Amino acid sequence: MEDPAAATADAANSLLEIRVRLPECDPEIWRLLELAGSLSLGQVHEVLQAAFGWEDTHLHRFTAGDPFARLDPVDGEIIEPPQWLPAEWCEEPTDLAEEDCSPDQLLAAGAGGAFYEYDFGDSWLHRLEVVTRRPRNDTNPPARLVDGARRGALEDSGGFPGYGEILDVLADPSHPDHADVADWVAEVTGTGDPYDPDVLDVAAVNRALDACFRAA
Structure with a gap:
């Protein structure tokens, strides 16, 4: 029988390659991440953000x-399935503290896959799937973006349907709402540069991840 303590240690010393995608977006928005098995789900939340x-x-x-x-x-x-939330939000019997769970434990509970939902109004649903698992060494950062496609959707854009409509309006200068939507996007993004949904700056994301863990 496998030693539970040894299994826990192996998980903590592992490096998980996880593919995360927004399944309802077409074309799909996805990220390939390397995560230390020792992270808590609270830290994974920060990584996904x-x-x-x-x-x-x-x-x-x-x-x-x-x-x-x-x-x-x-x-x-x-019977409601369990969900992992910040400890201070846990109210129901099926609520579990995300600070006490690792990505390995979550993905094991989901047979290799799991979900992360952000913004219960817009309901941005992310599907997490294990690609590989290998030993972690001292040179591996706690989290790193390896690859991905397309920039993330716009905050408060109305979920998948709303974001799709915004992209359609931006792509059509003759649309009667084009100017208003372009102004709103400029306000949200903080720049008047043309909005390109297909651009992903991997290096910028990794700088943000480094800053996140330096501040921890």
Whole structure:
């Protein structure tokens, strides 16, 4: 039988390569991340915020399964699956503290995959999937962006449908709302430069991740 303490140590010393995607976006927005197995889900939350350009102004949660999947009753009762939240937000019996759970534990609970939801109004759902797991050495940073596609969606843009509509309006200078939407995007992004949804600056994300862990 495997020693539980040894298994925990192996997980803590592992380096997880995880693919994270926004499955409802087309074309898909995705990131390939390397994460230390010793991180807490609270730290993974910070990584995902930096990787997708979110501003951490809304609630979030981790779940082992799709939080929007239909639940079948068990003995006539609907049992809510567990969710991982910051400890101060935990109120329900199925709420678990994200500070006490590692990405390895979450992904094991989800059989290799899990979900992160950001902003319960816009419901930005991220699918996390393990690609590889290998030993971590001292040269590996706690978190690193390896690759990805497209910049993150705009904060407060109305979820997947709203963001898609904004991109359509921006791409059509003849649209009656084009000027208003362009002004709103400039305000959100803090720049008047043309908004390109296909650009991802991997180096800038990794600088943000380095700063995040230096400040910790």
